Amino acid sequence: xxxxxxxxxTAPDLKVANVNDLPETVLGxxxxxxxxxxxxxQSSPGTCGVDLPLAPMVKSRLHVLKARESIGLPELAEPxxxxxxxxxxxxxxxxxxGLYPLxxxxxxxxxxxxxxxxxxxGLADLHPLxxxxxxxxxxxxxxxxxxxxxxLTGMPAVAMSPAAGAHGEYCGMLAIKAAIADKGEAKTRxxxxxxxxxxxxxxxxxxSLGFTVVPVKAEADGRVRAEAVKAVLGPDVAAIMLTNPNTxxxxxxxxxxxxxxxxxxxxxxxxxxxxxxxxxxxxxPADLGVDCMHINLHKTFSTPHGGGGPGAGPVVLSERLAPYxxxxxxxxxGETLRLIEQTTEKEAAKSIGRLKGFHGQMGMFIRALTYxxxxxxxxxxxxSGDAVLNxxxxxxxxxxxxxxxxxxxxxxxxxxxxxxxxxxxxTTLDFAKAMIDEGYHPMTMYFPLVVHGxxxxxxxxxxxxxxxxxFIKVMISLAKRARAGEADHFAAAPRFTPRARLDETRAxxxxxxxWQASTxxxxxx
Amino acid sequence: xRYLPHSDADRASMLATIGAAEVDSLFADxxxxxxxxxxxxGLPRMQSEIEVERHMSALASRNTGTSAAVSFxxxxxxxxxxxxxxxxxxxxGEFLTSYTPYQPEISQGTLQMLFEFQTMVSMLTGMEVANxxxxxxxxxxxxxxxxxxxxxxxxxxxxxxxxxxxxxxxxATQAKWxxxxxxxxxxxxQDTEDLTALIDANTACVxxxxxxxxxxxxxxxxxAEACQAxxxxxxxxxxxVVSLGLLASPGSMGADIVVAEGQSLGNPLGFxxxxxxxxxxxxxxxxxxxxxxxxxxxxxxxxxxxxxxxSTREQHIRREKATSNICTNAGLCALAFTIHLxxxxxxxxxxxxxxxxxxxxxxxxxxxxxxxxxxxxxxxNEFTVDLGKPAAALVDKLAEKKILAxxxxxxxxxxxxxxxxxxxxxxxxxxxxxxxYQLAEVLK
Numbered sequence: 007x008x009x010x011x012x013x014x015x016t017a018p019d020l021k022v023a024n025v026n027d028l029p030e031t032v033l034g035x036x037x038x039x040x041x042x043x044x045x046x047x048q049s050s051p052g053t054c055g056v057d058l059p060l061a062p063m064v065k066s067r068l069h070v071l072k073a074r075e076s077i078g079l080p081e082l083a084e085p086x087x088x089x090x091x092x093x094x095x096x097x098x099x100x101x102x103x104g105l106y107p108l109x110x111x112x113x114x115x116x117x118x119x120x121x122x123x124x125x126x127x128g129l130a131d132l133h134p135l136x137x138x139x140x141x142x143x144x145x146x147x148x149x150x151x152x153x154x155x156x157x158l159t160g161m162p163a164v165a166m167s168p169a170a171g172a173h174g175e176y177c178g179m180l181a182i183k184a185a186i187a188d189k190g191e192a193k194t195r196x197x198x199x200x201x202x203x204x205x206x207x208x209x210x211x212x213x214s215l216g217f218t219v220v221p222v223k224a225e226a227d228g229r230v231r232a233e234a235v236k237a238v239l240g241p242d243v244a245a246i247m248l249t250n251p252n253t254x255x256x257x258x259x260x261x262x263x264x265x266x267x268x269x270x271x272x273x274x275x276x277x278x279x280x281x282x283x284x285x286x287x288x289x290x291p292a293d294l295g296v297d298c299m300h301i302n303l304h305k306t307f308s309t310p311h312g313g314g315g316p317g318a319g320p321v322v323l324s325e326r327l328a329p330y331x332x333x334x335x336x337x338x339x340g341e342t343l344r345l346i347e348q349t350t351e352k353e354a355a356k357s358i359g360r361l362k363g364f365h366g367q368m369g370m371f372i373r374a375l376t377y378x379x380x381x382x383x384x385x386x387x388x389x390s391g392d393a394v395l396n397x398x399x400x401x402x403x404x405x406x407x408x409x410x411x412x413x414x415x416x417x418x419x420x421x422x423x424x425x426x427x428x429x430x431x432x433t434t435l436d437f438a439k440a441m442i443d444e445g446y447h448p449m450t451m452y453f454p455l456v457v458h459g460x461x462x463x464x465x466x467x468x469x470x471x472x473x474x475x476x477f478i479k480v481m482i483s484l485a486k487r488a489r490a491g492e493a494d495h496f497a498a499a500p501r502f503t504p505r506a507r508l509d510e511t512r513a514x515x516x517x518x519x520x521w522q523a524s525t526x527x528x529x530x531x
Numbered sequence: 532x533r534y535l536p537h538s539d540a541d542r543a544s545m546l547a548t549i550g551a552a553e554v555d556s557l558f559a560d561x562x563x564x565x566x567x568x569x570x571x572x573g574l575p576r577m578q579s580e581i582e583v584e585r586h587m588s589a590l591a592s593r594n595t596g597t598s599a600a601v602s603f604x605x606x607x608x609x610x611x612x613x614x615x616x617x618x619x620x621x622x623x624g625e626f627l628t629s630y631t632p633y634q635p636e637i638s639q640g641t642l643q644m645l646f647e648f649q650t651m652v653s654m655l656t657g658m659e660v661a662n663x664x665x666x667x668x669x670x671x672x673x674x675x676x677x678x679x680x681x682x683x684x685x686x687x688x689x690x691x692x693x694x695x696x697x698x699x700x701x702x703a704t705q706a707k708w709x710x711x712x713x714x715x716x717x718x719x720x721q722d723t724e725d726l727t728a729l730i731d732a733n734t735a736c737v738x739x740x741x742x743x744x745x746x747x748x749x750x751x752x753x754x755a756e757a758c759q760a761x762x763x764x765x766x767x768x769x770x771x772v773v774s775l776g777l778l779a780s781p782g783s784m785g786a787d788i789v790v791a792e793g794q795s796l797g798n799p800l801g802f803x804x805x806x807x808x809x810x811x812x813x814x815x816x817x818x819x820x821x822x823x824x825x826x827x828x829x830x831x832x833x834x835x836x837x838x839x840x841x842s843t844r845e846q847h848i849r850r851e852k853a854t855s856n857i858c859t860n861a862g863l864c865a866l867a868f869t870i871h872l873x874x875x876x877x878x879x880x881x882x883x884x885x886x887x888x889x890x891x892x893x894x895x896x897x898x899x900x901x902x903x904x905x906x907x908x909x910x911x912n913e914f915t916v917d918l919g920k921p922a923a924a925l926v927d928k929l930a931e932k933k934i935l936a937x938x939x940x941x942x943x944x945x946x947x948x949x950x951x952x953x954x955x956x957x958x959x960x961x962x963x964x965x966x967x968y969q970l971a972e973v974l975k
Contacts, residue, residue, distance in 0.1 A: 055876065056883070058960060064888075067910060069909030074778055076877075077775075077877055097639040098639070098641055099629060099634070100624050100627070100628040102625065111630055116627065128599070131599075132594050132596050133604040135942055136935055137927045140935070142594065144594050172859070209850040210853040211856040212851065213850075214856055262562050285561070289565050313644070314630060314631040350946070358708065360697060361670075362697075362701065363697040364803025382570075382576035383570035383575070384576050386570070387571075395537075403548065414560075415556075438634070442636055450633075467534075470536035471536075471545060503636040505834060508635045508828050513827065513828035517817060517841060
């Protein structure tokens with residue numbers, strides 16, 4: 007055992023293979039890793055974390071209804087609540103903690119200036135139904151962000167209200183449906199072409215609007231050919247939904263030809279903008295011939311992912327789809343800004359209608375505009391360049407030890423398959439869990455579905471060279487260990503996490519979706 | 532640029548490793564005609580925090596926020612006090628900058644919070660199960676309509692005239708473009724509608740709001756029975772979730788699906804979003820629910836833990852056969868909701884609800900004393916007055932004096948000429964005696 011000069015041990019003398027092999031502690035805590043019970047199990051009836059002024063004595067005017075039954079909410083004071091959620095937070099991996107290479111999710115740095123701006127008085131305390139004369143600054147803010155999004159995409163219009171990417175898809179496909187109906191082709195154009203590699207939201211959105219999904223295959227290089235699209239195009243096709251760069255992290259080389267063919271066939275081109283971060287500021291989707299594209303503000307424009315939302319999914323629209331934009335939208339006449347909220351107003355005569363209460367994800371607009379202003383056009387140019395540089399740097403060093411389904415430069419994400427794990431007994435899932443023990447959030451795995459055992463790695467522009475070099479070192483080491491027959495190492499991972507692998511089958515077969523006073527296990531939180 | 536960590540030397544060294552001459556050559560697959568040669572013209576260049584902050588502050592200062600005015604605005608978004616601890620906790624980077632808990636071993640914080648959220652939503656609504664949240668109350672209502680169609684195999688929904696105007700518009704949009712149908716009952720400002728006669732063998736659901744958009748309170752038990760007799764579902768919308776601290780829960784009155792706007796707890800007004808949608812139902816319909824679900828399980832060592840579950844309903848597995856195209860929830864807003872409700876607890880929520888009601892009663896009494904007519908028999912923290920003249924013009928005029936007197940009914944129901952004299956007024960725990968005095972002075 008090594009010791010310092012006072013005889014105090016400075017290094018542990020035993021190597022522990024698994025934190026779960028450690029002797030149990032009295033309460034199950036392990037140093038900074040706390041066992042934390044559910045809030046309901048910590049309730050101390052009679053306590054409260056909020057002091058309120060006394061309610062004035064009035065005669066109740068509730069009238070008709072029976073009284074509220076017992077709710078069952080736990081009761082705690084403020085220190086207990088703060089400790090509970092602080093401990094819970096420490097069980098999360100986050101961008102602030104480390105590299106988060108979740109492909110197609112663009113886990114880039116979330117600037118704190120964005121957060122500060124959303125909390126400004128005059129924005130945070132603004133009610134959505136105030137008279138427009140008292141919200142001119144907010145309407146101007148929406149107008150300015152809309153201007154950025156239109157200039158960055160080269161498109162003439164943008165619908166700001168969709169709440170998330172999938173909601174944006176719904177909005178864009180509705181606009182297409184309306185345009186087709188306007189031409190009297192609603193009955194005939196019933197099909198939507200979707201590549202097999204597409205994100206699941208694409209076929210789900212198309213199907214929810216009554217379209218039949220026609221899959222189209224990519225070629226051996228991971229890209230869709232114009233010929234393949236032309237082969238399924240016809241008078242019965244309403245649209246194609248194509249992601250670009252695609253879900254394999256590749257730029258669709260035939261995209262302009264595809265766009266022209268789609269347009270010539272009287273159909274529309276929906277571009278899924280989930281991967282816009284690769285090209286923002288460098289390629290304008292309008293120059294590729296797209297008719298509409300949603301933009302995930304929580305990806306490309308750095309609004310926080312927040313443990314799974316809220317997102318925001320504005321949709322840019324071509325000239326021929328612009329009239330169908332949903333309400334509400336902002337109109338500027340001279341220096342005065344108005345909100346068009348009803349389809350009965352003349353500016354919205356052809357609008358598809360309303361998709362969301364109030365005016366969209368304003369808090370995300372504030373963050374996204376702050377991000378745009380901070381970067382400027384030159385900063386965005388640099389950001390997309392660095393995102394693509396980082397992915398290619400990773401690909402260039404891992405391609406010999408891992409296996410790539412598609413050769414050549416990638417865009418902002420590096421894709422590998424599980425061929426390199428063949429006959430090792432290690433799966434992509436095992437590999438991912440071993441990455442956790444090495445201090446990384448795994449990449450997106452098993453997506454896109456068209457690539458077997460996919461590893462989709464998106465480093466984003468936020469990572470330093472040093473951070474990426476460390477990551478590469480870990481990936482190489484794990485790949486070597488897998489190939490060296492250390493399958494057990496992978497099967498036992500993760501070891502250094504608050505929980506070992508969780509039984510997902512049990513969760514689905516015997517669903518327990520809420521705590522009850524007599525819940526199934528008593529093994530502690 | 533302060534967010535980009537590479538030095539030029541880093542970039543050069545990385546390019547050398549890749550074997551590319553410059554970053555632009557990595558974009559070789561982009562067709563030449565679309566490949567820009569430099570930053571887009573006509574947009575500003577990068578700016579310091581100082582400059583950006585100045586710009587954004589200038590925009591904010593052109594608004595009159597509710598805290599700089601006398602405000603009685605409600606109509607689906609309510610100004611409540613959010614305890615300081617809430618905003619502090621949701622800005623912890625481990626919550627703020629994490630994503631969907633795809634890897635449960637390193638996401639137990641978010642997952643346990645979602646499990647607590649689902650439990651609290653079930654308790655509040657009086658339902659058996661709840662999901663991990665939706666975009667907001669309005670879109671949750673649209674999902675409820677689709678779910679009712681799936682569960683019943685029918686396609687017509689009856690929408691009460693007391694449902695928020697925006698919600699009705701969204702449901703109408705959905706029906707217009709899909710095979711679903713809606714029957715929008717006439718706008719019901721006076722609380723006289725009876726929907727039971729409209730329910731038939733093709734009715735998937737009846738959708739009502741409680742308290743209604745005009746503040747009326749309803750006992751829905753009879754309507755629930757009528758729905759059940761015809762095999763239709765009763766969907767109850769709640770836009771002011773604080774009311775559930777004082778009013779009988781929708782579940783106790785027989786609701787099959789409850790959707791709610793959760794903004795009132797933990798989330799600022801923020802000009803309309805992001806908010807958090809609550810979605811709860813009966814256990815037997817669990818597998819027909821949209822959105823994410825968090826469930827309890829055990830890990831390899833038998834310890835309790837949490838995972839996302841029942842994902843075979845969702846788009847990433849089912850693709851075109853999914854229950855919904857939803858791919859996200861409102862995680863951070865759900866967290867704010869959960870923390871606020873944790874701080875309040877059972878007694879705190881009840882006290883808060885009582886305080887809201889008392890402030891609204893005081894406001895109503897003062898206005899009645901000033902000669903105005905409140906049209907509600909019962910109300911929670913929001914009621915409607917008949918001004919005898921168009922409300923919108925008056926509201927616009929009062930805004931110049933920094934008095935936000937309420938929501939003119941015509942803003943939510945522009946097509947219903949009969950409501951143009953009605954003003955919807957909400958009071959909360961933040962309403963002061965001075966606010967009430969001022970409102971009565973300008974409205975009398």
